[in-house]
Amino acid sequence: MRKVEGYNNKHNKKLFRVFVLTLGIILAVGLPALFIVKTVKDGGKASSGLSLGGWESIPEAAMAENAAITDEESAKKAAIIYEGDEDYTHVIGTASDDTVTIGFAGDILFDSEYAVGNAFKMNGYNAQGVIGDSLLEKMQAVDIMMVNNEFPYSYGGAPLAGKTYTFRADPVSAQILGQMGVDLVGLANNHAYDYGQQALLDTFSTLNDHGISYVGAGSNIDEASHPVYYITSNGMKVAIICATQIERLNTPDTKGATETSPGVFRCLDDSLLLDRVREAREKNAYVVVFIHWGTESTTEIDYLQEQQAREIVDAGANIIIGAHPHILQKIDYINGVPVVYSLGNYIFNSKTQDTGMVVVTLHTNGSTNLQFVPAIQSGCSVNEATGSEYSRILNSIAGMSSHINIDGNGYISQK
Numbered sequence: 001m002r003k004v005e006g007y008n009n010k011h012n013k014k015l016f017r018v019f020v021l022t023l024g025i026i027l028a029v030g031l032p033a034l035f036i037v038k039t040v041k042d043g044g045k046a047s048s049g050l051s052l053g054g055w056e057s058i059p060e061a062a063m064a065e066n067a068a069i070t071d072e073e074s075a076k077k078a079a080i081i082y083e084g085d086e087d088y089t090h091v092i093g094t095a096s097d098d099t100v101t102i103g104f105a106g107d108i109l110f111d112s113e114y115a116v117g118n119a120f121k122m123n124g125y126n127a128q129g130v131i132g133d134s135l136l137e138k139m140q141a142v143d144i145m146m147v148n149n150e151f152p153y154s155y156g157g158a159p160l161a162g163k164t165y166t167f168r169a170d171p172v173s174a175q176i177l178g179q180m181g182v183d184l185v186g187l188a189n190n191h192a193y194d195y196g197q198q199a200l201l202d203t204f205s206t207l208n209d210h211g212i213s214y215v216g217a218g219s220n221i222d223e224a225s226h227p228v229y230y231i232t233s234n235g236m237k238v239a240i241i242c243a244t245q246i247e248r249l250n251t252p253d254t255k256g257a258t259e260t261s262p263g264v265f266r267c268l269d270d271s272l273l274l275d276r277v278r279e280a281r282e283k284n285a286y287v288v289v290f291i292h293w294g295t296e297s298t299t300e301i302d303y304l305q306e307q308q309a310r311e312i313v314d315a316g317a318n319i320i321i322g323a324h325p326h327i328l329q330k331i332d333y334i335n336g337v338p339v340v341y342s343l344g345n346y347i348f349n350s351k352t353q354d355t356g357m358v359v360v361t362l363h364t365n366g367s368t369n370l371q372f373v374p375a376i377q378s379g380c381s382v383n384e385a386t387g388s389e390y391s392r393i394l395n396s397i398a399g400m401s402s403h404i405n406i407d408g409n410g411y412i413s414q415k
Contacts, residue, residue, distance in 0.1 A: 074284055075235035075236075077283070077284040078231065078235065078236060078237035078283070078284040078285065079231055079235065079237070080283070081229075081231070082283060085226075085227075085229055085283075088226050088227065088228050088229055089228075089229040089230075089231060090213070090228075090229070090230050090231070091231045091232075091233075092143060092144070092230055092231070092232055092233065093232075093233045094143045094232050094233055094234055095141070095143060096234075097234055097364075098234065098363060098364050098365075099234075099361050099362060099363050099364070100143050100144070100230075100232050100234070100236050100238065100361075100362045101141070101142040101143045101144070101359060101360070101361050101362075102142060102143065102144045102145075102146070102238065102288070102359070102360045102362070103138065103139055103142035103144070103145040103146070103181075103357055103358070103359050103360075104145075104146050104147075104290070104321045104340070104343060104357065104358045104359075104360075105139070105145075105146075105147045105148075105343060105346040105355075105356075105357045105358075106147070106148055106323050106342070106343030106344045106345055106346040106348075106355060107147075107148050107150050107323060107326060107343075107344070107345045107346055107348040108147050108148065108149060108150065108346055108347050108348060109150060109151055109167060109169075109347070109348045109349070110151065110153075110169035110170075110173035110174075110176060111151055111167040111168055111169045112169070112170060112173075114167070114349065115349060115350040115380050116130075116347055116348060116349050116350060116380045117169060117173070118380075119380035119381070120173060120176060121170075121173070125170075125172055125173050125175055125176055126176070126179060127176050127179035127180050128179065129381075130347065130380065130381050130382075131180065131347060131381070131382055131383075132375075132381070132382065132383030132384055134383075134384045135357065135373075135375060135382065135383065135384050136179070136180065136181070138357060138359070138373060138384075139180050139181040139182070139357070140180075140181035141181075142181070142359060143230075143232070144183050144184065144230055144238065144240075145180070145181045145182050145183050145184070146182070146183065146184045146185065146186065146240065146290065147177075147180070147182055147185055147186070147346060148185070148186045148189060148290075148292070148323040148343075148346075149177075149185035149186060149187055149189075149192070149214070150167065150189045150190075150191045150192070150323075150348070151167035151168060151169050151191050151192070151194065152167070152168055152169070152191075152192055152193070152194060152195055152199040152200055152202065152203040153168075153169050153170070153171045153173065153174050153199075153202060153203045153206035153207070154168055154169075154171065154195055154198070154199035154202035154203060154206075155170070155171065155202070156195070156198050156199060156202060157195030157196040157197075157198050157199030157202075158195060158196060159194060159195060160193070160194055160195070160196065160253050162253075163194065163253055165191075166191070166194040166195065167191050167194050168194060168195045168199060171202070171206040171209075174206050174207060174209075174210040174212065175210060177207075177210065177212050178210060178211065178212070182212060183212070183213060184212070184213045184214065184215060184228060184240060185207065185212060185213075185214050185215075186214075186215060186216045186242040186290045186292075186323070187200075187203065187214050187215070187216045187217035187242065187264060188215075188216025188217060188224070188242040188243045188244040188264045188265045188266075188267075188290075188291075188292055189216075189244050189246070189254075189264070189292045189323065189324065190244065190246045190247055190252075190253070190254045190292065190324070191254070192216075192217055192254065192264055193253065193254040193255050193263065193264065194253075197255070197261075197262055197263075200217060200262055200263070201219070201262060203217075204217075204218075204219070213228055215227070215228045215240055215241065215242040215290070216241075216242030216243060216244070216264055216265050216290070217257065217262070217263065217264045217265065218257055218262065218263075218265075219257075219262045220257055220258065220259055220260060220261065220262070221256075221257040221258055221259055221263075221265070221272075222259075223257070224256075224257035224262075224263060224264060224265040225241075225243070225257075225265045225272055225273070225276055226276075227239040227240060227241045227276060227279075227280050227285070227287075228240050229280075229283075229285065234364055235364065236286065236362060236364065237283065237284055237285040237286065238285060238286050238288065238362070239280035239283070239285035239286070239287045239288065240288045240290060241273065241276050241277060241280065241287065241288065241289050241290070242265065242289075242290045242291070242292075243265045243266065243267035243270070243273045243289070243290075243291055243292070244264055244265065244266055244267065244291070244292035244293070244324075245266070245267050245268045245270070245291070245292065245293050245304060245308065246292050246293065246324055248268055248304070252266070254266075267291070267308070270308055270311060270312070273289070273312070273315075274311060274312065274315040275315075277289060277312060277315040277316050277317050278315050278316055280316075281315075281316035286318045286319075286362055287316060287317045287318050287319075288317070288318065288319050288320075288321065288360075289312050289317045289319070289320045289321070290321045290322075290323070291308070291312075291320060291321070291322055291323070292322075292323050292324045293305050293308065293322055293323075293324055294322060294324050294325040294329065294341065294342055295325060296324065296325050296326055297325065297326060297327060298325065298327070299325075299327065299328070299329050299330070299400055301329060301330065301341055305322070305341060309332075309334055309339050309341075310334055313334045313335055313337045313339075314335075317337060318337060318368075319337060319338050319339075319340075319360060319370075320337070320338070320339040320340065321340050321343065321358065322339070322340060322341045322342045322343070323342060323343055324342065325341075325342040325344065326342075326344055326345050326348070327342065327344045327345070327353060327354075328342060328343065328344040328354055328355065328356070328396070328397065328400075329341035329342035329344075329400070330397075330400040330401040330402075331370075331372070331397060331401045331404055331406075331412060332401060332403050332404070333403055333404065333414040336414065338370050338412070338414075340358055343355070343356065343357075343358065344356075345377055346375075346377065346382060347377060347381070347382045348377070349377075349380075350378075350379055350380045351377065351378075352376065352377065352378035352379070353376070353377055353378075354374070354375075354376060354377075354385075354393050354396065355375045355376065355377050355382060356372050356373050356374045356375045356385075356393065357372075357373040357375065358370065358371070358372055358373070359371045359373065369411060370411070370412040370413075371409070371410045371411050371412065372394070372397060372406065372410040372412060373410055374389070374390050374393035374394055374397075374410065375393075376389060376393075391408075394406055394408070394410060402415075403415050
């Protein structure tokens with residue numbers, strides 16, 4: 001089972017608040033209903049001194065049904081750790097009493113046989129100097145940070161025969177995730193199994209050893225499909241589910257987990273994914289679906305993205321974040337639910353291309369904000385865009401996304 005210990009060097013305050021929250025839950029709902037997690041993720045951002053709420057005022061906060069916990073009874077329900085969720089749940093503090101912030105970035109690659117991975121290696125497996133300082137500050141500032149980890153960490157295994165690109169990173173490179181402020185990685189993609197079953201199992205161990213949680217793969221299908229939950233000191237619950245519909249074959253290179261064998265959470269048939277979404281909503285969670293889908297190197301949305309996006313929304317997801325195409329795709333709304341179809345490459349190769357980070361801010365009053373932070377990957381580094389490039393990327397997103405408004409600070413709302 002995955003390790004759920006909080007990543008303490010990212011946060012450093014409010015342990016007492018978490019204790020009070022837990023004690024209050026015990027008194028309110030009774031011991032039999034509560035399963036206490038083993039460890040606590042601490043709140044606060046002293047390492048960077050940057051509070052997300054301090055960037056600027058946040059316009060057009062949208063009220064969404066059950067998007068955040070808005071009353072005492074709902075908060076009690078959200079704070080319950082249900083039987084079977086114990087090993088997948090974190091209790092965390094937050095930088096603000098009134099919000100929870102979640103950051104998302106796209107594809108990363110640490111394989112030193114490729115240019116960007118070698119850049120990390122030559123830099124002593126350090127994030128600073130490869131990822132720009134302002135981006136690192138923003139990644140470290142959010143309460144929960146997630147990226148798409150598109151490779152295994154292992155010294156073993158063998159590359160899958162016949163596959164054009166296969167990736168594998170030195171396990172020591174996992175330390176970069178902590179420097180990036182990453183709490184959670186998605187493993188449901190078409191490269192996590194590039195060096196076979198043992199390398200995937202090594203990946204689980206490596207991430208556990210570095211205090212990084214993972215979602216979308218596991219020792220069996222129950223583990224692979226299980227949401228990771230975050231219960232916050234200000235009374236909210238976030239569920240993150242990760243799945244892949246790539247490759248779209250009956251016998252894919254990337255093995256899907258089964259009842260008895262390791263693999264990734266495949267959702268070409270999305271019935272289990274939809275069940276997991278419904279399950280998380282019933283537990284009063286704000287539900288994130290982080291999905292690997294689409295067609296590479298095109299801004300066009302394909303038929304399965306459109307079909308599954310609607311099914312996922314109908315099942316109760318609060319937001320969908322996409323990866324796989326390696327370039328940015330449009331941002332849309334389906335029945336009021338934001339869909340970020342592709343975040344593209346974040347730090348994946350030496351190619352110059354637009355990228356960015358998405359920040360979701362959940363307010364305790366029930367409102368939600370979505371912000372896009374423009375960035376540029378170039379020459380084996382990624383940096384926040386500035387000046388005319390900042391405006392150009394925002395205009396590019398707006399140009400391909402006909403159903404959104406996006407302001408000069410990157411805040412997004414539905415037209």
